[in-house]
Amino acid sequence: MTRTNLLLADDSLPSLLVAKAMLEKLGYHVTTAENGDEALTLACESTFDIIMLDEHLPGKRGSDIAAYLRQHDTPNTVTTLISITGEHDPQERARILAAGIDALIDKPVSLAKLQATLQSSPAALDDQTVESLVSDLGKDTAKRLLNIFIQELADLSRRLREADDLVAEIHAVSHMLKNSAMLYGATELAALARDLNESSAVTDSNAPDEAARLITLCQTTTESVENTLQQEFMND
Structure with missing residues (x-):
């Protein structure tokens, strides 16, 4: 190996x-x-x-x-x-x-x-959600949307890295992710985003660590989406 x-x-x-x-x-x-x-x-x-x-x-x-x-x-x-x-x-x-x-x-x-x-493993996508995307929308559309989700994760991670007001940015980014992540079956990311969006415990003192947690989970989710694309659409 x-x-x-x-x-x-x-x-x-x-x-x-x-x-x-x-x-x-x-x-x-x-x-x-x-x-x-x-x-x-x-x-x-x-x-x-x-x-x-x-x-x-x-x-x-x-x-x-x-x-x-x-x-x-x-x-x-x-x-x-x-x-x-x-x-x-x-x-x-x-x-x-x-x-x-x-x-x-x-x-x-x-x-x-x-x-x-x-050694945190990629945050796996919910298989049933991915299967529903393919069944309801077709492989081509599902593939395009998953690639758009990858780009969104990269863009939102960049926003967190470049934020002037990190507390406000964490709330804004997590508000978007709590919905979009669930749509694509990224349940672990959706749960963290929901907790951060609804929490009043994000402060100036802990915001860098919370942003790092969110960025890291965005990265592992990206790896999982890429794995799903390779396995689900490898013959396309």
Whole structure:
């Protein structure tokens, strides 16, 4: 079985070696970098499935590398980017996410934290909902609508990353997703969106973490939709 290729960047050698050992135990093939310039060079030269970046790398911060990859045509423009950070300030966490980071792992890194972030399976679509779409609308229309849903997830994730008022944006995005996600059978995403939209507990202090949760679930849902498209329409 092919192992997932992961780039890990951390300037602390003890931390780098510990995280590398944990990731290899989880089955990842790990390439390491010890500064921002080295990490960016590797990310511009080779394709990775996941890139994990310490935020305070010498040379270039992890968020600077993320912003460059998102804004330029590189082998990792759409790769999953994860920040390893000790930042607890909500504004700093929001800034990191806005650079194009998909998820945050708080220091100190542990095996449990890595598993929780990296090994969440794609949020499966409800089979009956997909079957109803195909039955009611036909394969061509269902395929087109599922691709539109993928684009919506990307657009809404971008809105969260770029939001000036993150609390308001979480409510706006979750309001849209609680309905559209259910239409396509993304029940887990619909449930999270409904909870966030109806909750008054989203505040400036926890908004970056709630946005990260929503972005991560949008990403895993996208993977599930892509899997459904491949399996349902592979002979079209």
